[in-house]
Amino acid sequence: MKGYWHIVALSASIAVISVILGKNLFLFVFLWLVFLYLNQRLKIIPFLLSICSFLFFLVYLPAINLVADTSSEITSQNLILGKIIEYPAIQSNKIEFILEEMDSEEKIMVLYFPQNDEIKTEEASHIRYGGFCTVKGELELPQSARNPGEFDYREFLLTKGITKQVVVNDLTQIECEGASFWHRFFSLRIQLIRQAQENISDYSAAWVSALVLGDDSLIDDHVIKLFQDWGLSHILAISGLHIGIVVGIIYLLLIKSNVMTKEKSELIILFFLPVYAVLAGGEPSVLRACSMVLLLLVLRRLKINVSALDIISIVFIVLLLSNPYLIYHIGFQFSFIVTFGIILSRNWLSSVSSRTYQLLIISFISQMIILPIQFNYFSIFQPLSILVNLVIVPYFSLFVIPFMFFLLLFSFLPNSILQSFDAVFVGIHLRVIGVVEWIDEILYYPLYLSDLPVWFFVLYYLTLHTALFFVEKGCLKEALTGFISVSLLIIGYAAIPYFSDDGSVTMLDIGQGDAFIIELPYRKGVFMIDAGAKFSFEDMQPSPSVYQRIIKPYLRANGIHHIDALFLTHEDIDHMGSVEFMLDAGIVGAVYVSDYFDISTSLLNKMEDNNIPIYRLTAGELITIGDQSFTVLGPSKDRRKSNENSLVLHAEIGGKSWLFTGDISKTEELEIINDYRLNADIIKIAHHGSDTSSDPLFLESLQSEVAFIPVGENNAYGHPSSEVIHRLEELGVRVFRTDQHGAVQYNFSNKDGYFQTFLGN
Template sequence: MVELQFGAECTIDTLIELPNTATNPGQFDYAKFLKTKGIAYEATLSNLDDVNCRKTDGILHYIFQFRMQLLSYIDHHISEDAAVWVRALVLGDDSGIDDTTIDLFQRWGLSHLLAISGLHVGLVISMLYFIFIKMNVTTKETAHWIMMLGLPVYAILAGGEPSVWRACLMTLLVIVIMKLKWRINTTDVISMVFLLLILVNNTIIYHVGFQFSFSVTFGLLLSRRVIARDESRIRQLLWISFVAQMTILPLQFYYFYTFQPLSLLLNVIIVPYFTLFVIPTMFILLITSPISLLQSFFDHSFVTIHSIFINFLEIIDHYFNYPFVIGPLSVLAILMYYLTFIRFMQFIERKKQATAFYYGFLLVVILVSDASRPYFSPWGSVTMLDVGQGDAFVIEMPYRKGVIMIDAGATFSFNDQKATNSVFKQVIKPFLHAKGISSIDTIFISHEDTDHMGSIPFILHDFTVKSIIISDFYDQGNLPVSNSKINLYRVKRGDTIKMKNLVFHVLSPTNDKSSPNENSLVLYTELGGKKWLFTGDISKDEEAEIIHTYPNLTVDVLKIAHHGSQTSSDKQMLDQLKPDIGLISVGKNNTYGHPAREVIQLLESHDMSILRTDRHGAVQYHFKANKGTFFQVLP
């Protein structure tokens, strides 16, 4: 086996598989993402010896090899705190920036600052112009040729992101047009680059960075007269920030479901900070790295100032983190938004502020109206999320009269056995945001096992939760609500919880069984014309108690207890309850063997329709009044 090289022809001895697809609404779809890059299959290697490649002498290999050497050089000659930012902002490798900082920038719509963009390319061009022309190193003609040859190389070194190629190709076209003395305006140039990139790679149009980069650039070009006529540099920055944010707002809601209103002002402060200090300092650190004294000075200065900036951003995040969560805009709302925004900017350009104000007000009406759709919808839903080996149910009442969760499981780390935030970040949070949900009325926690409550701390951190309901025998030690304003209620058998026109009856537990599973909350409710029973992880003994205490109890939808374990789902219980639908929340290829074959056979013998997350993904029941339909994410 030879060393892997860019452009080499390789033979791989492995199985070709279909990539994983999203199993929950709102979840990142890896398979769809790969398709946008022209990739339909994936291969998982267990050993690099299974790869055999023929060497290549292509120039791209040497460029990428130089990139790897440069990354290694940065790590060895610049301090660790500064090196991660040099790698990210000079060569487009943000893998060294910690997840907390990345999440912080994402929450405030500042992710564009962590990626190589037209701003970086503009600074590179400015530096080259200053070195070659202002310092009389070369003639202007020679400098142009150096830029034309050097910019594509830098685009590859910087990771080849669409925003970098856009800026580099626009600069190259402008230079070529100047040499040919053609009269072509900037709007035509960006259109030519847009078409060129699509012709080279037609899947690039699906790239989020491509869409954001061209949208912002086009919006700023159309608004250049409004921006340029303002003599105040501060107001120009405000205009640039405003136009950029308003241009990508529908895209931001479409992909991320949220928007931080204060990010408009925050960008006015932070973009100049990155433009005038951070990005230039990154290039200076790289250039001065061979000179230890200069490098040490700039290194220490950057780390000191940038740590203050990060602390400032964390303070802002702590006290002013109030995002708008409305889910993706409808196609009609997006169309109306852009038509209205264009008219708004046209009247601003004509200095007809009064008319522009009315169009600005109409923009707000469009956004608010679209965000208010759930509050006028007679449809509700019950969703069994696919969280792997765990439970998480979300109930949305019609007209958004209530949002209720029953359990919120998580995976755990094998190192310390503590719950991780992966299920929350990848499944629960995207689903809630995609639904435009930022506030949860009530969370029922059946019991204290990680696969049922592990994501609760993360939900409490990112969402407003009004109340939590647990059993009388729940061990509260792992529930972080002691110092919060969340109402915590304990319930037992016979208690009734009323939530407007929805009523939950607690059927278990009645006494302490000294086991979290056996102490699980069992909830009965009637919703969407069906009778539901949520059973947590109770065993056959608790099932026997329930049917003995409630001999006339029947249900339509039964949440199969303990993920289909053979310790639950007693035949006598099924004989009495007579459920039509069995819901099993279970992890794919789990090590517990859930659901047990005996349980599945028993359910089938009772003519039940079985819906399980490992095969069907998330399962949703959409209802209106007393009629509804079950849907599954996977076919």
């Protein structure tokens, strides 16, 4: 089997793809293997083993849709007995751990959020890895996504094999005792993090925790987002580079100092690396790197020479056998794909003598080989991130990561010396991060792609492989043509909306609030009517959660960089609370409000700072933005209340007439039908379906076919009113509600269209 393990691993990988896509690719695998066998590039035993590998993993690996079907039934259960199978995440504002139920062996997520005070470590000291627990609470299904592009928490848990969750109200509802052998190492990890916080600055301690111990929770959220947007997140994941540094440190301390022989030092490494894998958080990238080094050392001691390609293939198969749910882990996918790509590029790397140049090549290959997968997960790619990676990756590899190990290992040094080293790092690192922030501010020109089809992946990797092949052969002209082809493929796919006659109107599900997005064909215009937010009843300040979790992901998933016009119906937070966050993001072209909209000084200043014009609209006015016209129907006078002063818009979109009503009351509704001869195929029901709106005469006169009601699930206001729903039913109006249907879209081409609900109800 020597030299053929990568064929077995590739067969297993195709089984992974089959399971994820829900398509059986056996015929493809069989023909591929037959081709290799007939061309004498594969012997009979590897041929048969590869077939078995594909068939075995096709059955062995879990399909998420099947797990979802089995998790649909929830029975009330007040007492749950089980064992903690992953190290619990205990933070000041949350406790989270996975419990394996004793009888069913089902994985359950247990969550606790304190109501008032922060969680103290000693309060949760009984919750330990490997402990047996009794948890009081009712099982429930985790929250699923309700909008396109939104993070799906339920699906995320299913990729870990977790089908249910229980949220406890008090720590007394969690009783645990005992712990596993490995708990002490997880505890040591926590102690090391605390030691770093005590001996060095909080800033340096955060980077030590992330880059040495695999805990990035202490790093500022802004920096995490910055690294995600610029394709630098892999730097924060402990990988082969970190393991190489650990091995190098052990060799330096034991061999170079003549403490031990090379053979004895390798034994120390064999025992220490599994411990470090636990200390570093046990993430798949760590397991992959540690397993490869351990396997290499074991085979070397057995005097068995195996290629790096065979080693990574064997480790891939073993890790999949140990935990089949790893196929859905982003870190697992990225780690193996990047390592596989680097190994395949070994000839190019070996032809370069400069270590720095090699790091640049590795950075380039790493970025390019995960690009389509990065699009599918994060919907964003910065074309300039390749250049940024070429600088930042060597900086972290040669300076930051080794320095973090140094700060942790030598934390016993006198404070004066340690603080001097700390100050040097902080001074340099703040400037480097500042440069990345400057680039983000000045050169932020991202591409947004999502849900890439299979043909894109195939074409991309074939083109990339061809380009890299020509690089290794020294055919630079052909290689350049290949890389240009890769770029054109990405740009061409991103440009599809600008050549498509498809358009849409989307009612986002933001809970108790309004947010409508209108996309015209050929991307001739993107408009938004309202952008609500959640808020705290204590200070009445809008939360960024709706923008961060719903609006921004939707825009990115649909390749939208810019909102040409943002219409704000009135001043309530549930209609305009996300505006300030959208202004900060620089995605709004202009804001339109009524004559009686009372804009705050702070919001007005923010618009002026970002050079965003604000236009006031008058009843009876017809405005045209690009190819889209809107007729302003209200407010006709100042009624001195925000709801009654709502901006009312009428428009023809996708062959249908639309009426957007804000939160007007029955008085304004009757005034509108008295002032205008009006029909509306689709109406946005005013004030979330409250009975203060939707007058029977108003609804009857519109002769609407469809009604949209943006309303929060189980809201405290009792919206929508049963009387309003009854009126609509009597008129034969088809009703779409965000509390029941999630986001609702009207997709159209020319004048033909159809309605689609995100939850499929």
